[in-house]
Amino acid sequence: MKANRKFMKEKRAVSAVIGVILMVAITVALVAVLYASISGWFSGTPTAPISITLQQKTPITSSATSIDFDVVSASSGALYKNIYFRITHGSSSTDYKFDSYASGKATYKTTGAGTSSDAIKGGDVISISVTAGAYTAGDEIKIIDIKSNSIVQTLYLQ
Numbered sequence: 789m790k791a792n793r794k795f796m797k798e799k800r801a802v803s804a805v806i807g808v809i810l811m812v813a814i815t816v817a818l819v820a821v822l823y824a825s826i827s828g829w830f831s832g833t834p835t836a837p838i839s840i841t842l843q844q845k846t847p848i849t850s851s852a853t854s855i856d857f858d859v860v861s862a863s864s865g866a867l868y869k870n871i872y873f874r875i876t877h878g879s880s881s882t883d884y885k886f887d888s889y890a891s892g893k894a895t896y897k898t899t900g901a902g903t904s905s906d907a908i909k910g911g912d913v914i915s916i917s918v919t920a921g922a923y924t925a926g927d928e929i930k931i932i933d934i935k936s937n938s939i940v941q942t943l944y945l946q
Contacts, residue, residue, distance in 0.1 A: 838933050839863040840871070840908060840940050848925055848945045855916045855923070855945065862908040869906055870935055873916060875945075876928040884916045 802810075840863070845856040872885040923945055931940040 836863075836865075837936055837938060838866040838870070838940055840866055840931055842914065842931065842941060842943060844943065844946050845913070848923055848927075850921045850924075852923075853918060853920050855918060855929075857914045857916075859908055859910055859912040859914065861910045862912075864907075866908040867906050868908055870933060871908075871940065872932055872934060874930045874932055875916070875918075875923060876930075877923050 839861070841860040842857040843860050845858055848855060868886045872883050874881050874883050925945050927945045929943045929945065931943075932938070933940050
């Protein structure tokens, strides 16, 4: 007991309440920094959303095996690999992507000069292969940007 008394020259200390408040404040600050770094607050500037305008070429029929669209316009930086189509018929939806791993397949034909064949340009033709009779007029088609997971355009089959 006498050995402990050597270190106690002053009897002043921080109050227990103030000590607890300081520990909670430090913990909250550390959690906020951790959350900010995980959620991407410290990442680079966000990319601008893409813009694409499509127009259906021909009305859908019960014997149609593809749905064709003309690309009216597209913002620079819009790439085929970064979008997909979601067609909703009744309560079921099917995704159509520009690769072989999707439940449905979409293809495109580029026209005119461009820096990349993967860039979406006005004048391109997009064709979605479908099963005959699977879709009817009024079914909803959403074009979705994969990077931002946002809807670029919503169309209704004619």
